[in-house]
Amino acid sequence: MSTPQPPMPQTAAPDWQAAAPGSPYPTYTSPIPVVRTHLGHAISSEWTKIRSVRSTMWTLGVFVLLVVGIGLATAALVAANQAEDSLTGQNPLSFGVFGLLLGSMCIITLGVLTTASEYGTGMIRTTMTACPSRARVLTAKAIVFFAVAFTVTFASVLLVALADVAMLKGAKDPSGGDWLKGTFGISFYIALLGLLSLVVGSIIRHSAGAVTIMIGLVLAPLVIALFMFSSALEKVRQALFDYSIPNQLGAFYSNSLSDTGPTGWDPVWIALGVTAVAFAGAVALLQKRDV
Template sequence: MSTPQSPAPQAAQPAWQAANPSYGGYTSPIPVVRTHLGHALASEWTKMRSVRSTMWTLGVFVFLVVGIGLATGALVAANTSEGDLDGENALSLGFFGLLLGSMCIITLGVLTTASEYGTGMIRTTMVACPSRGRVLTAKAIVFFLVAFTVTLVSASFVAFAQVAMVGHADDPTGSELFKATVGVSLYIALLGLLSLVIGSVIRHSAGAITIMIGLVLAPLVMALFMFAESLQDLRQALFEYSIPSQLGVFYASSLTDSGPSGWDPLWIMLGVTAAAFAGAFALLQKRDV
């Protein structure tokens, strides 16, 4: 006749669990911290500075803005003389490099969101921060600050260098210099932020970049081929409100004599970006990750 075996002795509770007997069940030894926007900002900043696409796109942006800006200034200085640039200032020469460089900011803006959907990394991001609106807000803030800072440094360097090189042009006023540095940097950063939002909506890098490049170039190209008399009003509107024309307003070199002026392009871009951001936020709450 077999004797009943005594039950195995229970293992002693770990010290961290014994110290919290009121919970009764499992208690994590890892301290629980209520997350906030600051944590999301730190996460997005880590992502942005640790991926190679950021360094490549920003590096090409600086190369285009500074390289084309200095080359244009040197070319104009070598081929003009006193009196040739009466009524003009050298700041307008910065338009060409910044227009091409804006493509890099557009690309980086799209990649900031769409690349995570392409790799599946967005699932990890949403697990770490379930608040989807907070994730989109953190991405927008980090990207906007990076784009604005890099554009401001590049545009300011080119502006002062061109004024020094083309010494026989008119000296820019303080307001003109402010628009050609801070103003245009805000506009380019908002254009990149719009690209980020489109990337969040489309969730496909190539598709979102194509849409944004079309948004920049298509109105101007379409207007060039509208020869019919009945399309003249539409043609004029496309010229006036195309992004290259709005960008030229900050350098007092708009493609048309009418249309947006002063700070109007900045308010237009701000309104469009805010509307797109609201739509992207609403979609983000309804769609699966």
């Protein structure tokens, strides 16, 4: 006959139960500190993500190369071939817009990847588990991305602006307002364009689809307007010209393609309004959808 085994000792209650209200162990204190999470924790997490993936370095690297390279090359060509007094009255900062128009595609791509790529890899499930507040997650992504996009754009644009002023002799001396709009203003606008891309990526949840939509938003209005020859469509054609992204970029340097489009800081207010509406819609969809 087998010898009877002594009863197994009772195991202690798990730590997370011991600290719960009504627990049979009210005096238990967990050695693990309990911290109430807030937006700062989500921002720290998103900052770790955006700086640790290769796509960030590649897209921002190409962006800097396009903006600085094309901006300096354009100014050098103009300076080498300009006739005497040919730049009189022109804003020398405006030659940086050529590189910005191409570079904006990189900011758009990075904005989309910041959100849509997590849905493609399934990482979004881990993100939402760690931070169940979906609005907080999207807000943290938006803050981190906007800060990165604005900083890189501003540094690149400022470098090109300083070089253009030094290289282009005979052009007008930019005023304080010209410097503010041509550096800070256009950088803020490009960062908002990238932020809109981030929101579209959250709504579409597909990287290729969201990038296609944003590139279409940037290029399609101007291309469509170029092929509208009918006089019956003149008002539509003019509106497409006025509010196309290239024309709004030119408005920061007073070089709009038309005389009736946005001027001054109008492009910033337009981008802010559109992005705010899209962001509110993305938050509403996040609350309703399954991850």
